[in-house]
Amino acid sequence: THLPSEVKPNPFGLLNMLGNVSEFCQDWYSPDTYASYNEVTIIDPKGPTDGLEHVIRGGSYKNDAADVRCATRDFTKTKKWLITDPQIPKSIWWYSDCTHVGFRVVCEYYISDKK
Template identity: 35%
Template sequence: MGVSAEQGMTEVPPGHVTLSDRRTRRSWVVELAPFRMAVYPVTQALYAEVTGRRPSSAQGSRLPVEGVSWRDAVRFCNGLSRAHGFASAYRLEAGGEGVGWDTAAGGYRLPTEAEWEYACRAGTSGPRYGPLDDIAWYRGNSDERIHDVGGKQPNPWGLYDMLGNAWEWCWDLYDPEVYGSYRVLRGGGWFDEHWSCRASVRRRSHPTFRVEDVGFRLAQSVVD
């Protein structure tokens, strides 16, 4: 099993990003340590290699896996970590909803919302890291279908499909005061209008829901 061959991880330098909440009209700066981010979203081939399952509506080895819940993504991260000899990043409560994150573990995990936006922007300051038609599959150019990963131009840090094609799960709770356990989605998808495919756009979903335009991307902490 080779995530380096199937996915590829790139080093993301330390830095900071400003996040905002439209409901509370609050903005805050998050300082980030260096981490690793997958060059592509998790593909159906890699997901099947680890789990033996192909849950996606559209089938294709290099298509992003979709139709996976947040909890599915967490379990996948642990499974791939075990296969590669890394300590699992997540602790799953038996029969319960709780998931804990061991931040000292070197295993694969979901990016935090701050890591995701920082990596998406890749040092750029606008709503997107390039012209939308050049970098993303969205409603205006997708023929209303999902596409193989890597078909559009990457951002300046070599990350593909950060915008468009499939929304991506992040670790964070969306707004616990209002939405409880709902988790953050980022990036926009193949059926979304152009205004949803921006670095700052947030969406939410319940951690057990499986949606046909929602997948995920791997991150990994840099540990001693």
């Protein structure tokens, strides 16, 4: 382990993108989503328009080291992650038994000419 401040940025200048929790994504999961894409680079591909489970990406502390990478893709397991949810009816948003998935907050950043 290491302190977060000891991490060097990746080639895009981003820090601490992987390792603690997998990223909950808005995309719906389908096992064959990428089969329809050819080898052309696709930016922000759109998957299915609906589904039962969402995509999670990046790997977490529960994954083997080889699976802690941006390309790692899995899906939510809603029923399993709600076992101890005390709410009746069960919440579709509170994964009480899931400590290894989180979400990322993103905003635009403008660099000014001033230092």
